[in-house]
Amino acid sequence: MGMLVDGKWTTEMPDARKTGGRFVRADAAFRNWVTADGSSGFKAEAGRYHLYVSHACPWAHRTMIYRALKGLKDAISVTVVEPLMLEHGWEIADGNDPVNGAACMHQVYAKAKPDYTGRCSVPVLWDKEKQTIVSNESSEIIRMLNSAFDGIGDAGLDFYPEPLRMEIDAINELTYENINNGVYKNGFATAQDAYENAFDALFDALDKCEARLAEQRYLVGDRITEADWRLFPTLVRFDPVYVGHFKCNLRRIADYPNLSNYTRELYQVPGVAETVHLDHIKTHYYASHLGVNPTGIVPKGPEIDYTAPHDRERFGKAAAAE
Numbered sequence: 001m002g003m004l005v006d007g008k009w010t011t012e013m014p015d016a017r018k019t020g021g022r023f024v025r026a027d028a029a030f031r032n033w034v035t036a037d038g039s040s041g042f043k044a045e046a047g048r049y050h051l052y053v054s055h056a057c058p059w060a061h062r063t064m065i066y067r068a069l070k071g072l073k074d075a076i077s078v079t080v081v082e083p084l085m086l087e088h089g090w091e092i093a094d095g096n097d098p099v100n101g102a103a104c105m106h107q108v109y110a111k112a113k114p115d116y117t118g119r120c121s122v123p124v125l126w127d128k129e130k131q132t133i134v135s136n137e138s139s140e141i142i143r144m145l146n147s148a149f150d151g152i153g154d155a156g157l158d159f160y161p162e163p164l165r166m167e168i169d170a171i172n173e174l175t176y177e178n179i180n181n182g183v184y185k186n187g188f189a190t191a192q193d194a195y196e197n198a199f200d201a202l203f204d205a206l207d208k209c210e211a212r213l214a215e216q217r218y219l220v221g222d223r224i225t226e227a228d229w230r231l232f233p234t235l236v237r238f239d240p241v242y243v244g245h246f247k248c249n250l251r252r253i254a255d256y257p258n259l260s261n262y263t264r265e266l267y268q269v270p271g272v273a274e275t276v277h278l279d280h281i282k283t284h285y286y287a288s289h290l291g292v293n294p295t296g297i298v299p300k301g302p303e304i305d306y307t308a309p310h311d312r313e314r315f316g317k318a319a320a321a322e
Contacts, residue, residue: 001288002089002106007114009106011087021191022198023184029118030133034125034144036151042127042134044148046075049134050099051141052108052124054081054090055277056284058180058233059138060123065229066145068271071154076145081105081122083280085288089120099128109133139172142226159226171219171227178205180234187246187292195247203250206259213258217315224318228266235263236276239302241285245293254304267306276306 002011034042034049051067053060067076079097081090090105102108106120112133125134125141135141146159160168178201185198209231212219219227234242235253242248254260267273286298 001085002087003119004106004109004116007110007116009088009104021189021194023188023194026119029116030112030124030136031140032134033140034134034148036148042130044144044152046152047077048127048129049076050126050128051076051078052081052090052105052122052126053078054083054085054122054284055275055280056083057122058237059121061233061275062138062229063123063125063141063145064275065232065272066142066159068275069154069269070145070149070157072145072149072152075149075152083283083288085284090122099126139176139230142229146226159224159229161225164220164225167220168225168227172230174205174208175219175227175231175234178202179209179231183234183238183242183246183248186248187242187289199248199250202248206251206256210256210258213262217312217318218262222315222319224266224269232263232266232272235259236267236306237281237285239304240278240282244299245285245289261310261312264306264308264310265312268310273306 002009004010032042033040034044036044038044051060051063053064055061055064064078067073067078077099079099080093082093084091088104088106092103092105095103097103097108100108100111102111104120105122105124108124108126109116109118109120111131112126121136123138123141124136125144126132127134135144143160145153146157182198182202182205186195186202189195189198209219216222218224219231238248238253243252253263267276282298286293287296290296
């Protein structure tokens with residue numbers, strides 16, 4: 001791991017003891033928007049934008065799901081980083097960065113902002129025309145992909161429909177703080193009380209989602225929304241990684257009847273399975289986080305079949321996404 005300080009790469013990181021042993025995620029630094037009409041300065045155009053992603057990273061995974069489902073694979077190109085993140089941070093797989101010729105993500109950040117200070121995370125949405133980073137905030141990138149590119153991709157899918165936005169936002173608040181980011185608060189805690197507080201909040205939130213899914217097919221009623229695609233990347237990583245590696249071991253997703261069936265249904269949505277790379281996921285977490293797993297040994301299990309039948313049809317036919 002490491003970060004840029006005034007545009008120079010360093011392996012020194014902020015001292016976790018200053019936060020009382022709690023993991024605190026830094027805010028994204030690049031928060032521009034692509035819009036359909038270009039009024040933001042970044043117009044949605046086929047071939048103009050490039051995504052830097054890790055198949056291991058749940059935040060980047062969201063963007064790959066949207067790129068696939070919204071029919072944007074030909075419009076937005078992709079560079080995939082290596083699963084390991086060690087002394088040079090995220091490294092470009094096989095040195096294959098056709099856009100910037102970068103070997104590491106910190107070089108991409110430094111090109112966009114030569115005096116940048118901060119983490120060099122993925123995903124990154126890069127503008128080939130302006131030669132800069134548009135955004136490195138996954139929650140905002142997926143909203144751009146959801147609507148700004150409707151003149152290029154599949155305008156028939158809307159995962160953030162106006163009538164449901166308040167409910168989606170409320171679910172997102174619950175799942176982000178306690179589940180998506182909650183697993184990291186567990187895994188990277190360096191104080192017992194910080195870990196236990198995060199642990200309790202995580203499983204309380206999972207229990208609430210389980211109860212909600214006992215009454216309806218998806219997190220917001222009878223159609224798949226942004227709330228589902230934000231939760232799914234964490235759920236699909238939970239049993240292979242978070243239970244053991246991050247000490248999230250009260251229950252597995254497999255122990256939740258509704259969450260486990262729901263996870264399988266989402267996995268089986270056409271185009272989603274190809275975005276799930278369990279080899280990258282397990283290698284990254286177990287062999288990169290040497291402070292958590294000093295041996296770097298990657299476990300062989302567990303055996304999980306996300307293609308197994310699910311029971312979510314018991315709630316009836318899923319509603320159309322329009």
